[in-house]
Amino acid sequence: MLSAHLGTIVGSEHVSIAKEAIAVAPADAAQAAAVLRFANDNGLPVSPVGGATKKGWGNPVSSKITLHTHRMNALLEHTWQDMTCTVQAGCPWSSMQAALARHGQFVALDPLWPDHATVGGVMATNDSGTLRLKYGGLRDLIIGMTVVLADGTIARTGGKVVKNVAGYDLHKLMIGAFGTLGLTTEITFRLHSLPVSSQSFTLLSQTVEPLGDLLLQLIDSHLSAQSIQLRIVGDSFGLDIQLGALPEVLKEQSSLLLEMAKKAKLSVEEASNEVWNSRHLLFADANGFTIKATMLPSDIARFTSMAHGFGGTAVTQATGIMTAFLPEGREEAILQLRREFTGSGGSLVILQQPANGSVDLLDPPSNSFPLMQKIKQQFDPNRILNPGVFLGGI
């Protein structure tokens, strides 16, 4: 019955029945709107799915319908002279970047699993990597969106120009909302030129303090570092730095960096680009906990060392975003870390935990939580969009 009706919307060949939910794959925003309208009228919970690389993130949701975006996978427009592009949500991140690279441009963000993760999924989870230091996060890179609301309303927000203050920045609400406010079908990005040349270095130390001090010196310096991260390497620590600039500038900057390291009595070695994938490794073991924690840059050394003390492995960006892995059975340690982070103005969110894990995924709601509930109520009064996946059960 249900699947037959959904078949009339998207074509029966794009509906399949899985164990717990019916999978539908709309061709465009209009079909997606019809699916959501139907689900909304009948109170059927819907979970949007892109590349399913981060499916375990957030609270578990039991949906009746999974809405797959893989048919909406086109790069619709790349106006390279204006340095913007519009892409459909189901486009894999790497496919988009490959197309943009033909004109020497890219969306300046390095998310997890780019070959499989979709543009929409990266947006909904607000993923970001080391490039955030130089280029900002998705909130700085997304300039417009098309969103389908729970009742089937299709709305456009922002536009195709980088500078635009007409109306509310609704797309900022969608970023990191785990699909709880609407299904994003198209995204317009501002683009950057691909760096002409870059060079990576690693500094190793038995103790974390000299690396933490150098990190603060680097962000206070005139070096054009595009990525900086502090990493736990076995029993010691590593500070990775990537300089990106014109070739003639790069030479000068490298020698400045070597000088700073020498002064701090730290040895420097050239690093391969592999070090920038260290974050991915922290998700490899599904029997443990993978967390995202935020802190001020001046707390990076202290907290990275603390994670190490609890038997964890961690990579912390100079922007103050840490990804860490703790082995199973470390619930107490995670709760203690959460108290430490929130006590210092940061936060701790669990991205992945063992099937029998029992820690609340998200921080206790802040004083703006009631307002978040009201926004959810306005956008999705029947709670059909990924209900419960988000902070405080939104």
Add this chain to the structure above:
Amino acid sequence: MLSSVILAELTSAVGADGIIVGQNQLHTYECDGLAALRTIPAAVVLPRSTAEVQTVVKICARHRIPFVARGAGTGLSGGALPAAGGIVISFSRMTRILDVDIPNQRITVEPGVINNHVTQRVSPHGYFYAPDPSSQTVCTIGGNVAENSGGAHCLKYGFTTTHVLGLEVVLPTGELVSFGASTLDAPGYDLAGVFVGSEGTLGVATSVTLRIAKKPETVQVLLAAFDSIAAAGQTVSDIIAAAILPAAMEIMDRLSIRAAEASVHPNYPDAEALLLVEVDGSAIEVETQMQQVRSLCKTNGAWEDRLAQSERERMLVWKGRKAAFAAAGRIAPNYIVQDGVIPRTKLPVILEEIGRMAEEAGLLVSNVFHAGDGNLHPIVLYNASIPGQEEIAVDLSMRILHRCVDHGGSITGEHGVGKEKQQAMGYMYSEPDLDTMQRVRCAFDPQQIANPDKLFPRPRLCGEKTGPYQLHPLEREGTAEYF
């Protein structure tokens, strides 16, 4: 008029010296930088603290009195225009810098702090606050937050929203809440993101945590003179295509050059078009990039280029540009500054169109623009004492905005919608788009008392059923034809 009971409540909230009700004094608050629109408020309050702001907003909520927050009143779209019978909450007494954290590159200020004072405070440490609207020596951070202000340097450094990390906000219901944090990615919806640029319609910020930026090691400004705007515009495109990201790129046309010259004497060359390019970074980086920029200027026919290297030389070059709006007063008794945005590549087309439309309307339009990001500031010149000319000027300025939208741009890049461009919002966005924005409004301000009757072409009753489902224009057209 407010009842004596309400006036007594307000007086007890802010003290007798914190409330203005005298007609003569109230005139000061009847308009902002858009002086054509004026409404005398019922009262002005001057709170000293977050607690006082909260008490005032609670009084407003209880009695359903509209209110608007006001910084320096320099806004150009009527954002701080009072509502009839409403209250103005002036932030002229909340001007404290609350916290400076240099290692973490953050500063927390009260909303009445002047934009330029933030830079002055952190400058000894080698930092600056990047958003730099032309009014930066007087405009306040609270106003910048409301309008998501930009400035010449946002091409490289981003807008106010890029630099706001956290906010303390009094909601229109009187609740005090925090959005964002000093750290990134606070869990939950990005409420700071939607609040910045909401033009006072979602509440009142009482404290703002900002990101500050490292002052570049070297800054150079090039001033190049061209025989046509098209050649200057082409140079901008070539610079971008060469993967150079200057800190700022500005173009002025003949009319605005003459006005600036008459007003602040920056000693500009007498050209059809001037291009200002500011490049910053490490010394060697600036050297290399400036060489490229100069050669691109030459290729496009620049017949004079001047490189300003010292602080004093740079200030002089910028002085003329920053005075461009006020200088328009030298060539016409009245003028309207507009704020359209177009994709950069549409620059030659829109300028030709503006020229034609101006000619048809029998008016002069001078142009200054942030060329790097396609943000145009056409200045429509007119004489209000000639009957009917003001109407023609307003109509022309709105039609220019419509053309910007037609080219895939926006009706405002940094001045905000306010009262001035409410109707143009209906041209840029469809009904479902606006309705979706109003859902946010309803979540924040169900009584619609925070800066009402602004931003949207018409209000939406909160709790109202939105009526039968309507096709979005995209659907009617079929999404395939959309691009």
